[in-house]
Amino acid sequence: ETGVTQTPRHLVMGMTNKKSLKCEQHLGHNAMYWYKQSAKKPLELMFVYSLEERVENNSVPSRFSPECPNSSHLFLHLHTLQPEDSALYLCASSQNREEQLFFGSGTQLSVL
Amino acid sequence: GQNIDQPTEMTATEGAIVQINCTYQTSGFNGLFWYQQHAGEAPTFLSYNVLDGLEEKGRFSSFLSRSKGYSYLLLKELQMKDSASYLCAVVSWGKLQFGAGTQVVVTP
Numbered sequence: 001e002t003g004v005t006q007t008p009r010h011l012v013m014g015m016t017n018k019k020s021l022k023c024e025q026h027l028g029h030n031a032m033y034w035y036k037q038s039a040k041k042p043l044e045l046m047f048v049y050s051l052e053e054r055v056e057n058n059s060v061p062s063r064f065s066p067e068c069p070n071s072s073h074l075f076l077h078l079h080t081l082q083p084e085d086s087a088l089y090l091c092a093s094s095q096n097r098e099e100q101l102f103f104g105s106g107t108q109l110s111v112l
Numbered sequence: 113g114q115n116i117d118q119p120t121e122m123t124a125t126e127g128a129i130v131q132i133n134c135t136y137q138t139s140g141f142n143g144l145f146w147y148q149q150h151a152g153e154a155p156t157f158l159s160y161n162v163l164d165g166l167e168e169k170g171r172f173s174s175f176l177s178r179s180k181g182y183s184y185l186l187l188k189e190l191q192m193k194d195s196a197s198y199l200c201a202v203v204s205w206g207k208l209q210f211g212a213g214t215q216v217v218v219t220p
Contacts, residue, residue: 004154042116043155043199043210056207090154097206098142103154 003027006091006104013081014112021076021107023091031097032074034066037088037106049074050097081111116211118200123217124190132185132214134200143203146174146185149213150196158185158198190218 034046048056049068065077092101143162147155161176173186197213
């Protein structure tokens with residue numbers, strides 16, 4: 001148990017589907033993140049929330065839509081994805097920005 | 113922008129020592145992390161360096177030279193369970209930027 005839980009662990013979706021990834025942290029942290037991890041590539045930072053306010057959006061396509069209803073929960077809403085969006089999506093949290101990240105186990109996403 | 117380089121893969125035998133290098137070019141440096149990631153699992157924290165020098169933690173040690181933009185992770189007395197990807201991450205301007213990771217394969 002890492003203190004950060006993500007669901008689902010695996011997701012297969014068609015390009016016309018709408019789905020959501022969920023992340024919950026039980027560590028009392030102030031910052032939460034979404035990262036994308038593709039094979040042989042660095043982790044790509046997608047979104048950062050600090051105290052429930054989005055502070056970073058790294059030119060991510062609008063087909064990815066984050067939501068942070070409170071400091072413990074983070075969602076990533078997906079719609080009309082492309083096959084190249086297939087990757088491992090990792091949620092993380094930290095006490096404050098620039099501090100140690102605690103990662104969830106990720107959602108392995110396949111877009112058909 | 114930032115550039116973080118680490119080798120793609122390294123192979124070593126059980127009981128040996130392996131050194132994983134990480135070089136970076138960045139502005140506003142505020143520290144460097146090393147994470148371990150087993151296949152299909154979450155990355156987990158190994159070490160953090162913000163000042164020059166060596167930090168030792170059991171079988172794992174991490175070194176930083178800020179003037180050279182260089183760090184290494186040293187794994188001693190390798191065990192089979194150490195087979196994993198090792199990620200170097202640089203802290204800069206409020207965020208962590210990751211290298212592509214080094215896959216370490218430990219053979220019997």
